[in-house]
Amino acid sequence: MLAFLIKRFANAIFVMLSVSFIAFMIFRFVGDPVELMLNEQATQAQRDDLRAKLGLDRPFAIQYGTFVANAAKGDFGISFRNQQDVLAMIAERFPATFELVIVATIISLVVGIPMGVITAIRRQTWYAEAMQFTSIIGISLPSFVVGIGLILIFSVWLGWFPAFGRGETVQIGWWSTGLLTQSGRMSIILPALSLSLFQITLVMRLVRAEMLEVLRSDFIKFARARGIPARAIHFRHALRNCLMPVVTMTAMQIGGLIAFALVTETVFQWPGMGLLFIQAVTFVDVPIMAAYLCIVALIFVLLNTIVDVTYAVIDPRLRGADN
């Protein structure tokens, strides 16, 4: 078991190093931040000064080495654009992204699971067909189109929800939450809905496939034979057996949602990590871009490692396979 763990963590570190290297290398080609940071009036001497200050005059290998050494200590440096500590900036915006992702996940489960069950047990009805059809739209529409559409309908036409921002927030320690205020709750609905649309479809299809599988199995047939009501069979016996893969997938998707929330955040001006990243791109703010990629990669790697380790704990055969 110990050897397995060590191997998993070595893998994780290798992935992180590769990601940071690729990120750092790519960002060397996005352009020159100095040209974007100074105004028309700046002299050549000032430009050279700033370049030296930002460390851009040093060789690539040294810049990367410093970056990795500092990043390992949790120090991602100072943002080129607004001179603040990058990690602090990301930490400040993390709660916004996390709340958005959690609410989106809850919506996708609350809506997706019943839809999956219904489409599985009422396969022939028109409304099951309609749900199936709508889910294709949900999976194929780009999220910025969905976002703009929601804003147009619910903010501009109906005036029910705000079009942008996070509303009022309450500070609890270092965590800022919008879920405790009315305007915060109103603000999260549209972006969370837009982010969860893809997820709903995924959950629905997974539940449907699992349900169809389970409903064919012997213990359901026996339950039916014993005269247990259909409702109890579907929701207590069958659905419960479907939920394991749904939970696993949801856990894995959280990393993905955090990473892909950036489109939704841009559309709704949601002050999260994704918005920070997009703004960093326009200003070639390399420390923020690199830190963001590393942190998102870290979340992925951690989730994957945890899932792997959990599987290994549950199923001893997986440990054996490594030896």
Next chain:
Amino acid sequence: MISGLGSKAVLAVGLATAFIGTGSMAETVRWGAPRDIVSLDPYSYGDSYTINFLNHIYEGLVRYNRDLKIEPALAESWEIVGPTTWRFKLREGVEFHNGNDFTAEDVLASLARVSDPSSPLKGNLPAYKSAAVVDDRTIDIELTGPYPLLLNDLTNIHIFDKDWLVENNAEKPTDVSAGVEGYATFNANGTGPFKLESRTPEAQTILTVNEGWWDEAQHNLTRIEFQPITSAATRVAALLSGEVDFVDSAPVQDLPRLEAATNLKVLERTDLRTVMLGFNRRDELVAGGANPMNDLRVRQAMQMAVDMDLIHDKVMRGKSRNAGTLVAPAIPGYSADLDTVVPADADKAKALLTEAGYPDGFEFDFVCTNESYVNEEQFCQAIASMWSRIGLKPRLDIGPTAKQTPKRANGQADVYTIGWATLPMLDTYSILIQMLHSKEGNAGVFNWGGWSYPEIDRLTDAAGVELDNDKRLAMETEALKIARDEIVMMPLHQQPMAWAVSSGFGDFPQFPDNKPRLWYVTK
């Protein structure tokens, strides 16, 4: 109080109402901006958007009035007491937001802070050498040499309270290399018409009116809520749904829709920014081979081939202003005599090319960005096809600014676009010294084509030390004339700009430098 309103209005007013509470005459501007400000420290770096926003909180010794002419602000008057010494008489009875009195010591501390070697803003005060307090209300500023544009520069140097800087250990500017975040990055204490209530970066910055402002307020606002909304479509939606009531960058394609909305009005005009084309003037083209663009006839042909009226009508939808010279009419140094557009004449252009020895044209790199200027991609394509018509073979290269700027700055472009507004100085000297002057020392930073006109250099250098305003402007105009005759740069147009505000506002002046000055706004 809220229950009486419709649900839409409740949402729209939402936050604002909750905060205002009892204020019956509360007049709020909710400002949906295309981007956030960088910092609350006006010296954090020379970002004019940030500096302008902070001008609501902080003030300089002098400021621009409604017509963008310089007028006294924290200084009441000034005189030139020696060739390099300016004496400023400071205003009496000015208080900072924390209640401290404004004195000459504050000016001294601010000038020391902005001119500190680590200050990112020191370039905005290039001629500054030192300052000395004469008495509480008088300060002398010593310059490195005779320099006529000190007042222009001072409009952008905001004055801090010395005691506040000392108390909060913020006398030195924030320092990128040392990773120093200053107190001033997150707090503010100025003398301006509004004071800071709260700031959440990337989300909201709230200002409230400064009741104790020294000047007679021309506005009747009590509150400004500044909210960055980067996505243009969302910004328009927020405006249409009444969640914000002012947007300082309305997308051109959405203007008809905004104009059609009954609760909005659109303010349009042309910017001070003149968009122009620059030419590679080195011996060789980027791709190699002798550079035909060093021949004046070739540049004339290229200018004549471009039909500016067509671009104005079709690409810019009639909203731009065709330019004949390199600065906009509002910029000191501008001359209407120079501002005539060269008529398009493809036949004559072709004849000129033949005369210069290029009857079949030549290939060259034409570098454009896709987001710096209004409809840039489209006008670049239009110009490229107009050139193709006289036999030239432009290789159009369009990409994001971050990618294209290093190419242009390093001479990897034969023809390129660039816009110049002369900000923050607002004087022709800005473009002369930064772009038209030969690249030497600190001059010619934007001389991306590598040309050298000794006569322009001479006039620029002389204008830079000429204290007689009329003489100085005459020299600047003369330099612009040479630039026009020699087609050093080929002017295209001043681009359109648009603001949209809710129709509830009375006076909402729009400025050609695209900087909102809300202390002139009434609701």
